[in-house]
Amino acid sequence: MTDPRRAIPRTDVLLALPEVRAARDRLGEHVVRAAVSEAQGRARAGQIAASDVTAEVIASLRAHRSGMRPVLNATGIVVHTNLGRAPLSDTAREALTRAAGYVDVELDLVSGQRSPRGVSTREALLRACPQAEDALVVNNGAAALVLATTALAAGREVIVSRGELVEIGAGFRLPDLIASTGARLREVGTTNRTHLQDYADALSPDTGCVLKVHPSNFRVEGFTADVSVEQLRALLDRRAHDGTLDAPIPLVVDLGSGLLASEPALPDEPDAAGTLTAGADVITASGDKLLGGPQAGIVLGRQDVIRQMARHPLARAVRIDKLGLATLEASLDGASTPVRDALRADPQRLRERAESLAAALASTHPDLQIEVVRHDGRVGGGGAPGVPLPGWAVALPEEFALSLRLGEPAIMPRVHGGRCLLDLRCVPEPSDRALTAAVLAALATPAGDRRA
Numbered sequence: 001m002t003d004p005r006r007a008i009p010r011t012d013v014l015l016a017l018p019e020v021r022a023a024r025d026r027l028g029e030h031v032v033r034a035a036v037s038e039a040q041g042r043a044r045a046g047q048i049a050a051s052d053v054t055a056e057v058i059a060s061l062r063a064h065r066s067g068m069r070p071v072l073n074a075t076g077i078v079v080h081t082n083l084g085r086a087p088l089s090d091t092a093r094e095a096l097t098r099a100a101g102y103v104d105v106e107l108d109l110v111s112g113q114r115s116p117r118g119v120s121t122r123e124a125l126l127r128a129c130p131q132a133e134d135a136l137v138v139n140n141g142a143a144a145l146v147l148a149t150t151a152l153a154a155g156r157e158v159i160v161s162r163g164e165l166v167e168i169g170a171g172f173r174l175p176d177l178i179a180s181t182g183a184r185l186r187e188v189g190t191t192n193r194t195h196l197q198d199y200a201d202a203l204s205p206d207t208g209c210v211l212k213v214h215p216s217n218f219r220v221e222g223f224t225a226d227v228s229v230e231q232l233r234a235l236l237d238r239r240a241h242d243g244t245l246d247a248p249i250p251l252v253v254d255l256g257s258g259l260l261a262s263e264p265a266l267p268d269e270p271d272a273a274g275t276l277t278a279g280a281d282v283i284t285a286s287g288d289k290l291l292g293g294p295q296a297g298i299v300l301g302r303q304d305v306i307r308q309m310a311r312h313p314l315a316r317a318v319r320i321d322k323l324g325l326a327t328l329e330a331s332l333d334g335a336s337t338p339v340r341d342a343l344r345a346d347p348q349r350l351r352e353r354a355e356s357l358a359a360a361l362a363s364t365h366p367d368l369q370i371e372v373v374r375h376d377g378r379v380g381g382g383g384a385p386g387v388p389l390p391g392w393a394v395a396l397p398e399e400f401a402l403s404l405r406l407g408e409p410a411i412m413p414r415v416h417g418g419r420c421l422l423d424l425r426c427v428p429e430p431s432d433r434a435l436t437a438a439v440l441a442a443l444a445t446p447a448g449d450r451r452a
């Protein structure tokens with residue numbers, strides 16, 4: 001009896017295969033060796049035949065790609081946190097590729113000397129929001145807020161309404177974040193009602209800043225009251241003039257959403273320009289929500305306040321990288337962004353696209369229940385909680401959701417009410433063909449073949 005394991009191809013034999021040698025041009029030695037030993041291991045464990053090891057190694061190297069897979073977002077949710085929030089525009093993708101190599105991010109090519117970092121991105125922000133005197137970009141929105149409270153209020157108090165002590169997403173709880181900066185939280189008002197007098201009573205020489213947070217993922221309805229940016233501005237100005245405070249107290253507004261100017265599709269969503277005009281000293285926002293750019297934290301507003309933040313040592317620890325600077329600038333200067341296009345998508349066009357998708361599916365699968373239905377998209381993690389974006393979706397039986405997600409390209413549908421809904425709002429129109437082909441492939445997968 002010969003041990004079947006002796007038939008497993010040896011490592012040196014596998015590494016010498018032309019296909020494996022070619023893969024070594026693209027992949028690291030450690031990745032190639034891991035593929036080889038995994039296939040050998042599977043054969044040793046009896047999971048595959050020794051004669052299949054060679055094919056297994058070649059297939060696994062061919063399929064090797066980095067962890068993240070592109071997904072067509074057919075949920076109708078524009079800023080989908082689990083799908084990486086804002087997709088970048090073509091202009092921003094080109095900027096990303098250009099910035100990938102050596103770039104003059106901190107170099108003046110004329111003098112050959114060091115120059116300040118991110119100058120052109122700052123200028124693009126000021127063009128997009130002329131109401132701001134200055135701008136600062138950091139790693140993400142949370143970092144912008146941490147930097148603001150640290151630089152303006154460490155060791156002192158941050159006054160915040162109890163109605164705004166929010167949890168935004170996994171791991172982001174405003175009170176914990178502020179406490180981590182060494183500032184003390186001075187809560188005012190109640191969950192549903194906060195009045196100007198509550199702020200007035202809390203102001204003291206120990207106040208580092210007043211913070212107003214725009215709750216981007218929920219709404220409080222009913223018996224509510226909150227204090228506007230204008231009212232807070234007037235209060236702070238009065239107190240600066242009547243001599244009861246020795247220094248001006250900055251008013252910081254965390255907008256989150258990242259709208260720089262008003263967006264017709266979201267008339268009630270506050271924006272940076274309007275909030276600065278209303279009297280905020282600085283606003284903080286995310287780059288990858290409604291702004292439609294890369295992950296970034298944006299600070300816009302008064303120059304003295306922004307300089308104080310930029311000078312703080314923490315600013316270096318939350319610095320944005322060159323890829324973020326390049327893609328943010330390109331997103332700001334570009335004609336549009338995929339986020340804006342999705343927000344403004346014409347419902348009639350969405351209906352036509354849904355109907356042609358449904359027709360293509362029904363012609364090859366007359367047996368399946370396929371319908372075009374009204375469907376409201378959502379802004380998602382970016383802001384405007386609860387605001388519907390009216391449109392249409394193709395409804396399929398729910399059982400196809402998994403095959404869609406595992407398809408090529410992967411499609412993320414919305415599973416709701418026992419159906420699998422495909423809303424094309426966030427699918428770029430040029431991808432409709434690829435989407436149709438992938439849905440057809442998913443419908444052709446017999447239920448038993450679907451990996452569960």
Ligand SMILES: *Cc1c(COP(=O)(O)O)cnc(C)c1O
Pocket residue numbers: 140141142143145168172213214215216217254255256257285286287296297382
């Ligand atoms: C999203 C959000 C943040 C956090 O921004 P990140 O870019 O995710 O770090 C902070 N505040 C508000 C109001 C937000 O909506």
